[in-house]
Amino acid sequence: MTYPQERLEQLDSFFRAANYLGAAQLYLRENALLREPLRPEHIKPRLLGHWGTQPGLNLTYAHLNRLIQDTDRNVLFIAGTGHGAPGVLACVYLEGTLSEYYPDFGQNYAGLNRFVRDFSWPGGMPSHLTALTPGAMHEGGELGYSLVHAFGAAFDNPDLLVACVVGDGEAETGPLAGSWQSNKFLNPATDGAVLPILHLNGYKLSGPTIFARISKDELRDYFRGMGYTSREVAGDDPAKVHHEMWAALDWAHRKIRKIQQSARSGKSQELPEWPVIILRTPKGWTDPKMVDGRPLEGTFHSHQIPIEDPATNPEHLRLLEHWLRSYKPEELFDSEGKPVAQVTAICPEPAKCMGRNRSANGGELLKDLRVPDYAEYAIRVPQPGETRTEGTKILGRYLRDVFLASAPDRNFRLVCPDETTSNRLQAVFEQTLRDWQLPTVASDEFLSRDGRVMEILSEHCCQGWLEGYVLSGRHGVFACYEAFLAIIDSMMGQYAKWRKMAAEVPWRKPVASLNYVITSHVWEQDHNGYSHQGPSFINMLLTKKAAETRIYLPPDVNCLLSTANHCLRSRDYINLIVTSKKPMLQWLDMPAAQAHCAAKASEWTWASNVDHGQPPDVVLAAAGDVPTRETLAAAWWLRREIPELRVRVVNVVDLFGLQSPKDHPHGIEEERFNSLFGEDSQVVFAFHGYPSVVHELIYHRPNPVRFHVRGYSEEGTTTTPFDMCVVNRLSRYHLAIEALRRTARLGDTGQRAIQLFEKKLQEHREYIRQHDEDMPEVQQWNWSGPVAQAA
Ligand SMILES: Cc1ncc(C[n+]2csc(CCOP(=O)(O)OP(=O)(O)O)c2C)c(N)n1
Numbered sequence: 066m067t068y069p070q071e072r073l074e075q076l077d078s079f080f081r082a083a084n085y086l087g088a089a090q091l092y093l094r095e096n097a098l099l100r101e102p103l104r105p106e107h108i109k110p111r112l113l114g115h116w117g118t119q120p121g122l123n124l125t126y127a128h129l130n131r132l133i134q135d136t137d138r139n140v141l142f143i144a145g146t147g148h149g150a151p152g153v154l155a156c157v158y159l160e161g162t163l164s165e166y167y168p169d170f171g172q173n174y175a176g177l178n179r180f181v182r183d184f185s186w187p188g189g190m191p192s193h194l195t196a197l198t199p200g201a202m203h204e205g206g207e208l209g210y211s212l213v214h215a216f217g218a219a220f221d222n223p224d225l226l227v228a229c230v231v232g233d234g235e236a237e238t239g240p241l242a243g244s245w246q247s248n249k250f251l252n253p254a255t256d257g258a259v260l261p262i263l264h265l266n267g268y269k270l271s272g273p274t275i276f277a278r279i280s281k282d283e284l285r286d287y288f289r290g291m292g293y294t295s296r297e298v299a300g301d302d303p304a305k306v307h308h309e310m311w312a313a314l315d316w317a318h319r320k321i322r323k324i325q326q327s328a329r330s331g332k333s334q335e336l337p338e339w340p341v342i343i344l345r346t347p348k349g350w351t352d353p354k355m356v357d358g359r360p361l362e363g364t365f366h367s368h369q370i371p372i373e374d375p376a377t378n379p380e381h382l383r384l385l386e387h388w389l390r391s392y393k394p395e396e397l398f399d400s401e402g403k404p405v406a407q408v409t410a411i412c413p414e415p416a417k418c419m420g421r422n423r424s425a426n427g428g429e430l431l432k433d434l435r436v437p438d439y440a441e442y443a444i445r446v447p448q449p450g451e452t453r454t455e456g457t458k459i460l461g462r463y464l465r466d467v468f469l470a471s472a473p474d475r476n477f478r479l480v481c482p483d484e485t486t487s488n489r490l491q492a493v494f495e496q497t498l499r500d501w502q503l504p505t506v507a508s509d510e511f512l513s514r515d516g517r518v519m520e521i522l523s524e525h526c527c528q529g530w531l532e533g534y535v536l537s538g539r540h541g542v543f544a545c546y547e548a549f550l551a552i553i554d555s556m557m558g559q560y561a562k563w564r565k566m567a568a569e570v571p572w573r574k575p576v577a578s579l580n581y582v583i584t585s586h587v588w589e590q591d592h593n594g595y596s597h598q599g600p601s602f603i604n605m606l607l608t609k610k611a612a613e614t615r616i617y618l619p620p621d622v623n624c625l626l627s628t629a630n631h632c633l634r635s636r637d638y639i640n641l642i643v644t645s646k647k648p649m650l651q652w653l654d655m656p657a658a659q660a661h662c663a664a665k666a667s668e669w670t671w672a673s674n675v676d677h678g679q680p681p682d683v684v685l686a687a688a689g690d691v692p693t694r695e696t697l698a699a700a701w702w703l704r705r706e707i708p709e710l711r712v713r714v715v716n717v718v719d720l721f722g723l724q725s726p727k728d729h730p731h732g733i734e735e736e737r738f739n740s741l742f743g744e745d746s747q748v749v750f751a752f753h754g755y756p757s758v759v760h761e762l763i764y765h766r767p768n769p770v771r772f773h774v775r776g777y778s779e780e781g782t783t784t785t786p787f788d789m790c791v792v793n794r795l796s797r798y799h800l801a802i803e804a805l806r807r808t809a810r811l812g813d814t815g816q817r818a819i820q821l822f823e824k825k826l827q828e829h830r831e832y833i834r835q836h837d838e839d840m841p842e843v844q845q846w847n848w849s850g851p852v853a854q855a856a
């Protein structure tokens with residue numbers, strides 16, 4: 066096949082111009098078009114950035130432009146190697162988008178100089194792709210997540226084609242290696258397509274890549290084994306590579322169209338072989354062959370700044386100038402500094418330019434999630450602490466009906482690492498099933514090509530899919546065992562960074578919040594044991610910006626419903642909800658739950674033993690469902706044994722309520738905080754996670770050392786549920802003892818009660834070793850019931 070010479074030349078002009086501007090951004094503070102001979106004072110004082118990956122990104126961008134012109138496709142571009150930012154910025158500049166978003170970077174000589182100078186310059190564009198970059202929804206700083214983001218954006222986006230350039234080093238990461246399997250979840254009838262382009266430039270930072278050194282057959286078989294058909298584009302002669310890349314993109318596009326047409330006309334039920342392009346070009350392609358007698362092009366030496374110290378080394382300055390002039394900038398930009406028509410002719414019409422792709426600024430496409438009235442799922446709570454219910458079971462019903470309500474919009478997904486049933490959320494399967502494009506057998510359950518629950522045993526894929534889905538303007542929830550959400554700590558951290566910057570970019574519109582439901586939590590992992598007990602995700606969230614993080618610990622089902630509804634309707638946050646899947650005592654009816662959630666924390670007066678206006682002897686506070694139960698039981702015991710003790714019971718549902726309003730927007734006002742916890746009262750605080758969390762949050766509250774926090778202290782094994790509380794010293798007896806120790810005025814009465822509770826602990830230890838279950842008085846305890854006989 067031969068292609069029109071004129072367009073091949075246009076492609077090459079764009080490629081050269083992008084390469085030129087990409088290299089210029091690394092080096093030049095002025096004289097951006099080399100209108101004068103290059104002098105040391107034109108060179109930036111600090112040379113920061115990466116060259117090696119840019120030519121491959123630029124080539125791909127140029128050719129995708131051509132594809133869009135010819136097919137009118139809606140293409141989102143994802144660069145896995147975000148360190149290629151100068152190349153992508155150059156492409157977005159050449160197509161005209163950058164100047165639209167950043168008028169200072171106009172397509173004129175002054176704008177071009179400013180654009181080139183501002184890269185990696187204080188106050189300018191950062192060295193990686195960030196939320197500042199039009200058309201980007203992936204930073205690519207921490208490598209490994211490009212392909213999951215691409216798939217996340219493609220789900221439920223039938224007209225979208227996501228072109229995703231994956232670095233060959235990036236492809237060695239665990240998350241990227243797992244994410245190829247996303248094709249088993251992509252339904253060609255209702256989802257868009259992802260075209261992966263493996264950028265095989267042979268090297269990562271300083272070593273060769275595995276994929277570049279395995280044989281071509283092995284590489285082809287690697288992709289075949291994962292359900293892809295690959296085609297290689299290889300070479301270092303741009304003219305030849307342009308030819309091959311044109312053909313490869315047409316090949317891939319034809320395949321994608323055929324797969325989609327066949328699925329959309331109902332003809333094919335087979336798992337399609339999706340195309341992958343392998344782009345085998347030299348690292349640093351088109352830079353000098355040698356520097357200082359050492360090979361440069363095609364080696365890892367091209368990764369960052371290929372020619373060092375040009376400002377102080379005249380030979381390097383000469384080599385740099387020669388390299389930059391090899392792109393012939395005088396042919397690429399006119400006398401005004403504007404890219405010439407020959408360069409821009411290959412760009413699509415403005416609305417179709419990849420820098421303007423609306424999926425990259427998902428808030429522009431966001432529709433409110435249709436949700437049912439959560440109050441209709443409320444459970445009856447005639448008396449506090451009498452009935453038992455599983456939180457996630459009720460939440461599952463609510464989510465089931467979120468799927469129902471949002472069905473016309475197809476804009477909601479649940480991601481989960483194979484735990485939807487284990488987490489007791491299976492009511493959702495009454496409305497939708499698990500997405501599964503592979504064959505099924507009769508004994509399978511809840512699988513469908515059209516399912517909207519995304520289950521893969523990869524927390525990385527779950528997280529990445531949901532990020533891509535949310536950033537491209539949709540809604541979702543990630544339900545996970547508490548301990549294993551920590552696997553994606555770092556991904557969440559990167560997402561938080563993206564969100565933080567996006568919130569500072571005026572043209573980025575708000576997106577739905579990223580919602581986590583943690584269950585199978587530390588206090589209900591008595592059966593799985595120590596490995597499954599880890600509440601550290603809360604600690605991780607605490608390190609993020611207050612503006613974007615929210616942590617909720619609903620003490621019961623009605624609070625859970627109110628919280629979940631709130632989170633699903635919120636924007637731009639990272640919401641964490643911690644809840645139980647086991648039958649738990651219920652405390653509040655729906656109106657009381659609504660009031661409690663709105664207040665963030667409140668006194669449960671029915672449980673307190675303090676006359677109005679009197680200071681309490683001790684405040685018993687709790688955050689989390691199991692700690693709430695233990696705190697209430699402690700209050701119950703104290704009221705029973707020492708009726709004169711003034712106990713105030715406080716429950717915290719919105720964890721950041723504890724923080725000073727100076728530190729977090731959800732912080733409870735000082736006056737109300739003091740009305741709950743007093744200014745110098747002793748506080749025994751039972752917390753769901755690590756105790757240090759509460760200490761950190763109350764740091765700016767009056768007299769914080771009076772807070773005595775119990776929580777998970779890395780004690781655990783396979784034991785009874787209540788024993789988990791005992792070994793971590795969070796049990797009702799421990800809390801009651803601690804409260805008494807902190808109340809000096811009781812004298813002997815207090816001592817006698819302490820001895821009683823210590824005896825109870827001893828009985829507990831003996832009982833569980835004999836019976837393999839908790840004492841009946843513990844198991845059956847409720848606020849008003851059978852424990853009356855227990856003492
Ligand atoms: C998860 C992660 N580990 C390490 C790094 C440090 N790092 C930055 S670039 C790079 C090499 C990337 O190689 P490749 O994906 O092949 O990109 P390219 O060759 O196109 O530059 C490494 C290891 C990183 N950014 N992310």
Ligand SMILES: [Mg+2]
Nearest residue numbers: 233234268269
């Ligand atoms: Mg590489």
